[in-house]
Every structure is written in C-alpha cells, then in structure tokens.
Amino acid sequence: MASSLTSTFQTSNLRSVFLGERNVNCVSSVPVNRVGFLRKAVVCKESRIGKQPIQVPSNVTLTLEGQDLKVKGPLGELSQTYPREVKLEREESGIIRVRKAMETRRASQMHGLFRTLTDNMVVGVSKGFEKKLQLIGVGYRATVEAKDLVLNLGFSHPVRMAIPDGIKVKVEENTRITVSGYDKSAIGQFAASVRRWRPPEPYKGKGVKYADEVVRRKEGKAGKKK
Numbered sequence: 001m002a003s004s005l006t007s008t009f010q011t012s013n014l015r016s017v018f019l020g021e022r023n024v025n026c027v028s029s030v031p032v033n034r035v036g037f038l039r040k041a042v043v044c045k046e047s048r049i050g051k052q053p054i055q056v057p058s059n060v061t062l063t064l065e066g067q068d069l070k071v072k073g074p075l076g077e078l079s080q081t082y083p084r085e086v087k088l089e090r091e092e093s094g095i096i097r098v099r100k101a102m103e104t105r106r107a108s109q110m111h112g113l114f115r116t117l118t119d120n121m122v123v124g125v126s127k128g129f130e131k132k133l134q135l136i137g138v139g140y141r142a143t144v145e146a147k148d149l150v151l152n153l154g155f156s157h158p159v160r161m162a163i164p165d166g167i168k169v170k171v172e173e174n175t176r177i178t179v180s181g182y183d184k185s186a187i188g189q190f191a192a193s194v195r196r197w198r199p200p201e202p203y204k205g206k207g208v209k210y211a212d213e214v215v216r217r218k219e220g221k222a223g224k225k226k
Contacts, residue, residue: 046100050111054096054119057126062096064088069118073125076166076182080117085110088118096122120184130180131191132211136200140208141174149177153198153208164190176211 056062063070067082082088085107089097098115100107123129135142135153143150149169151159163169167181167190179191191210200207202218209215 047108047112047115050098050100050115052115053091054098054115054122056094056096056122060122060126062090064090069121071121071125073122073182075125075128078121078125078183080114080121082114083110086114124182124184128180128182129184129187130178131187133177133179133191133194133208134211135175135177135208137198137206140198140206142171142177143174144169144171149194151194151197151208159197161194 057073060071060073063072067084067087068079069082069088070077070079085101085104087099087101089099091097096118098111098118100111120129135151137154139152139154141152144163147163149161149163149171151161153159164186166183167179167186170178170180172178177194179187179194181187195208195210198207200209200213200215202216203220205215205217
C-alpha cells in the first residue's frame with residue numbers, strides 16, 4: 001500500500017466514450033508521501049458597494065481626524081468613528097473612497113457597510129431623508145402637539161410619543177405621518193417605534209403601516225357550508 005502511494009503519476013491517454021477522441025491529461029510527476037487534505041486560501045473579494053466612490057456636494061464640509069469623520073451640511077452635522085479594518089481616502093476631485101485597511105473577512109464585511117453609512121451621512125446633511133406612515137382604521141388619527149406625536153389607535157387612552165431632536169414630524173389628513181430629518185437611522189428607528197404600537201393585521205388591514213408597505217391579506221374563516 002505504501003509503495004503504491006509513493007509511486008509517481010504518469011501521463012495517461014484516455015479515449016472519450018462519447019466523442020471517440022483521445023484526450024491527453026498531463027499530471028506532473030510528484031511523489032506522494034502521505035495522504036492529507038489541502039486547505040485552500042480564502043480570497044476575500046472587494047465589495048461591489050464598498051468600491052463605489054462617494055460624491056460630496058459643495059455645501060458639505062468634511063473633517064477627518066484619524067478614524068473619526070465629521071460631516072456638516074445645511075441640514076445638520078453627523079459624526080462617525082470607523083473601525084481599524086477600513087480607512088477613508090479623499091481625492092483631489094472631492095470624492096471620498098472607503099477602502100479596506102487589511103485583507104481579512106471582517107474587513108470585507110465592514111467595507112460595504114461603512115461605505116453605505118458614509119454615503120447616508122453625506123446625503124442626510126445635504127438633502128435629508130423621510131419616512132411615511134399611514135393609519136388605517138375607524139377612529140385612528142394622529143396629531144402633533146408641541147414636541148409630541150399623539151396617536152389614537154383604538155386604545156382606552158391616546159399614545160403620546162416624544163419627538164427626538166433633529167427629527168420633524170408632519171401629519172396630513174389626520175392619518176398620514178411624515179417623519180423627516182438628516183439622520184437616516186434615527187428616522188427609521190422612530191418610524192418603527194410608531195408602527196410597533198399597532199402593526200397592520202392581515203384580515204382587515206387595520207393598523208399603522210409604511211406608505212409603501214404591502215400587507216399580505218388572509219381570508220377569514222368561512223361559514224359552515226350548507
């Protein structure tokens with residue numbers, strides 16, 4: 001058995017069964033001393049999102065100090081601390097690129113994530129974001145009182161939510177809520193908190209839902225067939 005493992009591989013000519021042609025498979029003559037498994041090196045590809053450049057408008061100011069970035073625009077100011085796996089580079093044309101500082105799996109995971117977070121910061125302080133909600137149900141309505149959002153969702157008492165700083169809430173026709181601001185994560189968190197009070201139910205669709213949300217409806221229980 002050992003002598004067969006240490007023998008060398010020779011060039012073999014095999015005839016194709018289906019095509020009737022002779023194929024030559026050349027294998028290098030390397031002695032095999034032991035049986036084992038070969039580990040392949042993991043190659044981390046560059047993120048398609050992470051390698052995209054970020055356009056910075058003229059009304060946005062960037063301040064980079066080490067791994068800390070501050071973005072200031074007409075709508076507000078945001079800051080972000082980056083991990084050591086990624087780094088920021090600003091080119092002469094004004095665009096920003098987020099690059100990997102090392103070739104590891106975690107660096108590949110952080111690459112696309114922090115490129116998206118950086119782009120959200122630039123867009124947020126220059127243009128802003130908004131999230132729209134809709135109330136569906138008899139007697140469901142919303143109003144803004146001072147810095148609170150008051151919701152009537154069928155409970156025995158109205159729900160009062162404090163509006164965080166940097167977020168604007170607008171109510172139209174008592175049932176349409178628009179949450180806007182420059183921090184995309186804060187907007188999404190506040191909108192999700194509003195929706196959590198009364199998620200849309202699948203039978204009649206009553207509740208608080210996003211304006212672009214599609215609620216999958218279910219058929220109610222059918223009566224006894226005659």
